[in-house]
Amino acid sequence: MATTTHDVDIERLQCISCSKQFPIRELRYYCECGELLEVRRHDSVLQGLIKPLVGARANARETWNQSGVWRYREAVLGLTPKEIVTHPEGATRLYTRPSIADYAGIEQLFLKHEGENPTGSFKDRGMTVAVSQGRRLGLTTVACASTGNTSASLASYAAHAGMRAVVFIPQGKIATGKLAQSLAYGALCLAVRGDFDAAMTLVQDAAKKLGIYLVNSLNPFRLEGQKTIIFELLDQLERDPPDWIVVPAGNLGNTSAFGKALREAHAAGWINRLPRLAAIQASGAAPFHASYLGGFKGLSKVKAETVATAIRIGNPVNYTKATGAIAATNGCVEVVTDAEILNAKAIVDRAGIGCEPASAASLAGAKKLRDRGIIKPSDRVVLILTGHLLKDPEVILTSADAQQALIEIDPTLTAVEKALGRRSG
Ligand SMILES: *Cc1c(COP(=O)(O)O)cnc(C)c1O
Numbered sequence: 001m002a003t004t005t006h007d008v009d010i011e012r013l014q015c016i017s018c019s020k021q022f023p024i025r026e027l028r029y030y031c032e033c034g035e036l037l038e039v040r041r042h043d044s045v046l047q048g049l050i051k052p053l054v055g056a057r058a059n060a061r062e063t064w065n066q067s068g069v070w071r072y073r074e075a076v077l078g079l080t081p082k083e084i085v086t087h088p089e090g091a092t093r094l095y096t097r098p099s100i101a102d103y104a105g106i107e108q109l110f111l112k113h114e115g116e117n118p119t120g121s122f123k124d125r126g127m128t129v130a131v132s133q134g135r136r137l138g139l140t141t142v143a144c145a146s147t148g149n150t151s152a153s154l155a156s157y158a159a160h161a162g163m164r165a166v167v168f169i170p171q172g173k174i175a176t177g178k179l180a181q182s183l184a185y186g187a188l189c190l191a192v193r194g195d196f197d198a199a200m201t202l203v204q205d206a207a208k209k210l211g212i213y214l215v216n217s218l219n220p221f222r223l224e225g226q227k228t229i230i231f232e233l234l235d236q237l238e239r240d241p242p243d244w245i246v247v248p249a250g251n252l253g254n255t256s257a258f259g260k261a262l263r264e265a266h267a268a269g270w271i272n273r274l275p276r277l278a279a280i281q282a283s284g285a286a287p288f289h290a291s292y293l294g295g296f297k298g299l300s301k302v303k304a305e306t307v308a309t310a311i312r313i314g315n316p317v318n319y320t321k322a323t324g325a326i327a328a329t330n331g332c333v334e335v336v337t338d339a340e341i342l343n344a345k346a347i348v349d350r351a352g353i354g355c356e357p358a359s360a361a362s363l364a365g366a367k368k369l370r371d372r373g374i375i376k377p378s379d380r381v382v383l384i385l386t387g388h389l390l391k392d393p394e395v396i397l398t399s400a401d402a403q404q405a406l407i408e409i410d411p412t413l414t415a416v417e418k419a420l421g422r423r424s425g
């Protein structure tokens with residue numbers, strides 16, 4: 001097997017609106033017309049990633065083959081092994097649990113747990129690509145605005161790459177686990193007095209004026225990495241596509257990446273039909289849902305508020321790409337309340353799997369779509385769990401369940417017996 005990837009010239013950046021092209025090594029995030037860019041390459045690249053090749057790579061010892069991202073490297077980014085900053089990441093498990101399937105009313109329910117990535121969220125799949133690209137372009141400082149997981153991931157990959165990380169977080173609105181990670185991995189953490197959307201505006205200004213590489217999901221290389229959630233899922237399902245893929249939706253990076261991955265896999269003949277994509281928003285942060293109801297005629301930003309901090313976003317940067325993903329897959333957008341999210345989270349947690357609040361929006365959304373008859377009981381459905389349980393301990397420790405299950409006792413057998421009697425099962 002060759003150790004170098006394909007010719008880099010077959011990859012380029014292309015505007016999603018006017019189709020103007022730019023070299024893959026040009027430092028830019030937007031087209032001259034103001035729209036976002038995406039990475040383009042020929043569909044035949046994916047045709048070459050046949051199952052035996054991917055399987056052989058998964059069983060090989062090199063770090064880049066161990067990575068669930070870089071084993072699809074020809075469809076991600078043409079880099080040499082030396083250019084790649086990888087932990088490795090990806091290669092996450094696919095779970096089935098009767099209790100969760102019962103809750104949703106869906107017989108064939110799978111959960112792909114992206115919280116099993118090195119820093120505990122799917123963000124690692126995009127970050128390995130964006131940080132590798134930033135280093136290849138010769139930049140030494142990387143930055144992002146983040147509701148938490150992007151900053152934890154960036155801090156980790158920058159540490160690995162020997163680069164400086166600066167993260168812009170909304171002051172007081174980031175879960176403890178995520179902030180602790182960012183600090184521990186050595187990032188400079190700027191707690192912006194404002195919400196995520198304010199932090200996002202500020203970091204874009206800073207990147208433009210201060211020569212910093214921006215790795216928010218408007219960075220097209222992030223999405224190339226996140227596509228591998230779908231590639232890996234399809235391989236785990238023997239390339240027999242599910243009927244539905246359900247994902248929490250905040251900045252709409254995953255929704256966009258999933259749409260691109262599915263279209264590429266379909267065009268390359270990996271799958272003979274497209275699964276339907278369901279993007280789930282929290283009711284207090286649902287501009288994409290509102291736009292969907294209006295036929296995607298435009299986006300009105302909102303002031304976002306939800307317990308699911310990872311999707312607490314009122315002005316999603318990948319809006320246009322995501323509308324394409326929903327349209328191309330005959331998908332839909334659903335909305336769930338914080339109470340529905342927390343109920344669903346308790347179901348995932350009690351199954352022994354666990355996830356952070358935003359991740360549970362996928363189960364809450366699948367249940368709602370099932371209740372509304374949009375998902376059929378016989379449909380094969382995959383839920384994406386985006387982040388790890390330990391990301392947000394407060395939400396667990398302050399819950400009513402926790403108050404009941406945590407009992408302080410004297411060091412006596414009587415006290416133990418009393419506590420057991422108080423709480424059976
Ligand atoms: C980033 C994140 C999301 C939102 O994903 P988008 O791609 O921004 O829509 C959802 N859940 C978790 C845990 C996240 O970290």
Ligand SMILES: [Zn+2]
Pocket residue numbers: 015016017018019020031032033034035
């Ligand atoms: Zn353009």
